[in-house]
Amino acid sequence: MCVPFSQMRTWHSQSRISESTRFGAPNRVGAVSRSSAHGIFPESLDFPPDSIVFPNNTTGLESSTMRRFPNREAEVAALASEIIFGLRENVDDFPSPPVSVEELQAFLDAYTRAHEDHVVAQGAAAEATSAKGEALEDLADAMKGVLRYAEHAVGSDDSKLRKIGWRGRREPSALQPPGAPRTLEVKREGRGWVYLDWKSPADGGAVSAYRVNTRTAGQTEWKEAVLCFESMSVLTDQPEGVEIEYQVIALNKAGDSLPSNLVTAVL
Numbered sequence: 001m002c003v004p005f006s007q008m009r010t011w012h013s014q015s016r017i018s019e020s021t022r023f024g025a026p027n028r029v030g031a032v033s034r035s036s037a038h039g040i041f042p043e044s045l046d047f048p049p050d051s052i053v054f055p056n057n058t059t060g061l062e063s064s065t066m067r068r069f070p071n072r073e074a075e076v077a078a079l080a081s082e083i084i085f086g087l088r089e090n091v092d093d094f095p096s097p098p099v100s101v102e103e104l105q106a107f108l109d110a111y112t113r114a115h116e117d118h119v120v121a122q123g124a125a126a127e128a129t130s131a132k133g134e135a136l137e138d139l140a141d142a143m144k145g146v147l148r149y150a151e152h153a154v155g156s157d158d159s160k161l162r163k164i165g166w167r168g169r170r171e172p173s174a175l176q177p178p179g180a181p182r183t184l185e186v187k188r189e190g191r192g193w194v195y196l197d198w199k200s201p202a203d204g205g206a207v208s209a210y211r212v213n214t215r216t217a218g219q220t221e222w223k224e225a226v227l228c229f230e231s232m233s234v235l236t237d238q239p240e241g242v243e244i245e246y247q248v249i250a251l252n253k254a255g256d257s258l259p260s261n262l263v264t265a266v267l
Contacts, residue, residue: 080111191267193234196234217242
């Protein structure tokens, strides 16, 4: 439960005692910390748990004076309470403030009420959000039950299920063999080695691997040179001084692609 800031002047009055007595009797100031101060100030501001919060996070009036106007909500409210108390107790020093003590107290009371209303509204909003989530979950469960019934009733007939905004289950499409690798070319070459590069297929199923085939020019039978998983390969230990032909075939579980274009090299 929130405690009106108007009551804080009593706390300040109790704290105006000697330095040794003030530190020797923490309950006079600290008694408002857990039950009252946390009701006045927003919990998100993380105030010290064992003392009332003053503008510079210290305890007692003598140490709470400041040179800069606070920007934290709780510090503004605490300073307002201290100003009100000081003006009431020191009329001779401050006889004609531009805003009267009564007006300042009214502003502080209005803030306190608004803050309390805000806390209540936050609680109500949290309850409303929780209720909305539960209602949505109940609605979704009910809808799923109806859709399962509808699928069973019409045998997952897509045309009939569309009448209630749903669709029939599709049979998983069969994996297709990949398309042919594209634009195979010899990027670089040297004595006994060649660097081949190509582009992945433009169509067909996903590629699992590539097989590079080689043969001596004029022969008809291809031999597998290497199996790779990227669209490039460096072949070593290649015959020297003869013309070698190369092609690439893409592979997946559904089968092999058509071969790529043919390239030749003399190493």
